[in-house]
Amino acid sequence: MPDSQKSRARRKSLDVRAWNGTTRPYDLLKELAIGVLVVGVIIVGFAAVAGSPDEPTITLQNWAQANPNDFVATATAELAGTSDTASYGPPYSSTAGATQTLGPIDLQTMSGVQLRIDAAKDFVITPLTTLDSAPDAVSTWRAATSEQQTAWATSYSDALGKASNGDPSTVVSGNYGPVPQLTQGLLTVAKGGALDGAIQSEGGLYNTNPTPTILFLSDGTYFSSLATAQHLTGDQWGMMNETGSYPGQSWLWLFSFWYQVPLIGNLPNADLVVVFIMVFLTLVLALVPFIPGLRSIPRWIPVHRLIWRDYYRKR
């Protein structure tokens, strides 16, 4: 056996077998107790001095009061079926061609419409019915065909887009059917605070699922403008940040990083691509011991010489 092979075999056996060399006293429980004590002092200190952030939730009432034009435009988009939620695809709707795919892989479609949301009905018509607001407009809407409903809402949405600041009061007259009354009725109940309860109560008394409210809020621009001010949007390294000046989920930096790379972040299927990249990298990290080259990096870049410097000094 060549000397190099003998040497390698000896090293291997030394790695595997119980240590036969010198030892030092060690008390596992004592080290744990000291660790808990020291770390506890640090954590209590940070909690007492820095505290934790708590920006209040944003309600539909906050939105309607702060930016009524955005609220009306969003409600109109829900009726027209053009909002993000209404046209999202699985798991909320069955909109064709809305899913993110990678070649033949379409996991979004495979998962199915498990959390069905009818944006026009769930966000606008049902709450108006529950709150008995604009009942005549609701009746007219319900009596119309879906094509007519879409035509009315689309025309009104276009008109709002051309109005000064999107102000409904400056919209030119047109054939909008009951849509202006529906959206104004929704705005009125939202400003009074009743819409939050009406949408939430669609899930019953013990509803713990605010998904419809969060999706409705996110269809407008008001919600994202608040997030931008708190440096939370995707192009600001997204959800790894926390409101205020707190560290947040810094361990998600690599996930957020890929969205900052224009070649990836601008892709229509960026979310799916980033998920695949992260799954791949996580598997690589877990399997480093078996990957030639990668597992040899610690030998090539001798950081271990620093870590075990006392051992090497005494060789």
Place this chain on the structure above:
Amino acid sequence: MTDSQLPQPTLEPEPEDVDHSWSGRLRRWVLKVLPPEKLLPTSQPSYVATWIYMFGMGAIASLVFVIGSGAVLSLNGPMWWHLSPLGHFFNSLHLWSVEFFFFFMVIHLWAKFWMAAWRGNRALTWITGVVSFAVSIVAGFTGYLLQTNFDSQWIAYQAKDALNASGIGAWFNVANFGQMFMWHILLLPIAVLVIVALHVLLVRGHGVVPPLDAAESDSQLRETTPTEATSREA
């Protein structure tokens, strides 16, 4: 009856004396792979004497505070911390214990990478460490979804796209507070604790990996080798 006909004493039990029950087999296996002196050691190899070894213990110490502060928050419900200064303090404890848990864990992970700590049949120890890191990220993420404030609203909105695109969102709805609540306070803590416990037991079972390129000629091995060799020969 001659001496040769007498039953000879044996150190090893006869096969029929061995307890073949499931419990007996498990007990023998546990004592073989993890004897008490390995589980609760009172000495360590002399090379285990650098500050870098503190970070693994630091992560476990932080986890104690993560679980403890989370348990207190659980006692009073998810809205308590908005209404009570004491609740807010415990929320702050929970936040900072999580921050330090990840801080210690990441340094521990990098240190173990540069030490090539998977050597000597320790690959599973490395893998469980990476898995515990990944599961902890999911646990921390669900915690951020439960803040019941603006941040949790925004994270739920923003995170849904990656999960929906990969087909997970249909079954793991980040905007569903009730579902995330159960994942965060029950399923994921169990997963983290089980994997971390397995990781620690593997570390104890295999022992701390020797320095890279450690050789029999090293002084810390040579000093005790004659005695050890003599006792082994005996």
